[in-house]
Amino acid sequence: MNWLLVIAGGMVGAPLRYLTDRAVQSRHATVFPWGTFTVNVIGCLILGTLAGAAAAGAASSHLQLLLGTGLCGALTTYSTFSYETLRLAEGGARFYAAVNVIASVVAGLGAAFVGVSVAEALWV
Template identity: 80%
Template sequence: MNWLLVVLGAIVGAPLRYLTDRAVQSRHDSVFPWGTFTVNVAGCLTLGLLTGAAAGAASSHLQLLLGTGLCGALTTYSTFSYETLRLAEAGAVRHAAANVVASVAAGLGAAFAGAALADALWA
């Protein structure tokens, strides 16, 4: 049963990642990977919210569905790494460095914000 919850979350998360990435990237005329940045930060916020709610409102089944399944398929460390590598190889070293710094800072900030929001809602 647990594996089915993960699969169901991933069925939503993977296309959501692809569609969000394409929609965001099409609105930016830049080499910076805004689509991947957006889905990764959104996933961090969602996982922070879910993790913060785990003690009060999120069952283990909901954690599997949304945390492992949805967020696992929505976020993408491999694409982030590959896009950063491609930026560096193309000579856009500042964009590559900005991608690393901004992604880590925004991801951590979003996770902390999600956990704080969960604490405020369910504490």
């Protein structure tokens, strides 16, 4: 049963990642990978909210598998982030590569913190 929840979440997260990435990137005429940045930050926000809800006892283990492992696992992408950062650096856009690393870490951690804080405000 647990693996079905992970699969169901992944079936939503993977196409959502692709469609969001394409929609966001098509609106920016820059080499910066805004699409990947966006899905990763959104995933951090969702996972932070889920972690806060779980800590408050408001999220079951099934919901954690569905949304945390399945949805967020398929929605977010460390491998694409790494590849795009490397591609930027190798292509001479070292400034954008550095901004991608720093902004992704800061925004991701910030989104996770906001998610936990929102969950605590709602369920504690």
